[in-house]
Amino acid sequence: MDKPMSLSTNKNYDVVVIGGGIHGVGVAQAAAAAGYSVALLEQNALASGTSSRSSKLIHGGLRYLESAQISVVRECLRERTLLLKLAPELVQLQYFNIPVYRETTRRPWQLQIGLSLYALLTGMHRSARFSRVPKSKWSSLNGLDSNGLQAVFRYYDAQTDDALLTRAVMNSAQQLGAELLMPCKLIAAELGDDYSSITYRHENNEETVNARVIVNATGPWANRVLEKITPTPKTLPMELVQGSHIVLDGKTEEGIYYMEAPRDKRAVFLMPWKDKALIGTTETVFQGDPAEAQPLASEEEYLLETVAHYFPRYRDTRREDIIERFAGLRVLPSSGTSHFARSRETILHPDRHNKPRLLTIYGGKLTAYRATAEKVIKRIGESLPQRKPVADTRKLKLTPP
């Protein structure tokens, strides 16, 4: 169990982090490792937002190569290699199968080039290998339809339990002295030059703590939290895009399957998940309260249609057969382009250029949380006193809580 500390009202901290998703706990860990005093406020439970509703992949993002987001892919692959080393019980290599049919958009030669580049960006790690599954082995691929099948590519990425990983990082932060205030919801904050005050609700009480720097790591809630701060900071225009997953009974054999949805050619994954099958995801513009994100009936139909297209054994599966469902919200910069092609760079948004008192994290990847946290600490360093680092997050082992 995560151990919320007793509340220390009116206490001063170097850094107060709002939000106990992967970014918040990552920043708490990095701040504590850098020697800063730090408290994290979470309104509900650790990983109760997006960080338990992701596709649970620790990956470079093969498809981001198509939109030339090379630096995102390189950073994620670097972090993947590190997490495989630091958290072997939480992050495991998994192979991915990409079936190519006559009608598949990406042709074998394109995949060959994409996977070669992915391997090059991975470096010398054994996970850089990729291959073609020989035709003689196609019958072992979880009942994959072999009608019109031309090739099956296989490469490596990694899978995790996103909520467990989040809790493991918080545990590591707490071991370095970070405090967890939970359930505590920020209701107001006032920015000040030396310290900013943060008022939060805990049970039915209102309490206050002070921070030299506030880090707003509230994911899809980020702009709602900024509205509670005075003087009101500038917000960046963001769009929330819902991604839904469904869980079906029955084991998935031979790794993860990278499917092209017949309806709109998007990538959809079929993944083994706790002896069941996890299928996702979708992209639906979301408006409203992030706490109310739920898969839509139309999204569930889309996922069922996609998996049934490739795996005949799911052809009689109906929405009533879904045993679990969840939806998460991507935070993407507003722009006219399709969500699929939109940049996945993480944005760090300070309240002011020099000596920020507040930094908001927009977007980001579960995979790159540690690198993002490192950048946050670098960005807010000028607002903080000199402290002696006590650890290096590149060396801290993570174990299941």
Ligand SMILES: Cc1cc2nc3c(=O)[nH]c(=O)nc-3n(C[C@H](O)[C@H](O)[C@H](O)COP(=O)(O)OP(=O)(O)OC[C@H]3O[C@@H](n4cnc5c(N)ncnc54)[C@H](O)[C@@H]3O)c2cc1C
């Ligand atoms: C469908 C989907 C699939 C994804 N798949 C992958 C993947 O496979 N691999 C990958 O690397 N990345 C993936 N991502 C991206 C990744 O999941 C997210 O970038 C990451 O989880 C975001 O974490 P966060 O900490 O920013 O936000 P969240 O996890 O949403 O955390 C925000 C927290 O802030 C808290 N909060 C909000 N308001 C307040 C308040 N007023 N006071 C206190 N606390 C508050 C919330 O309760 C919540 O716990 C996926 C994203 C989506 C949406």
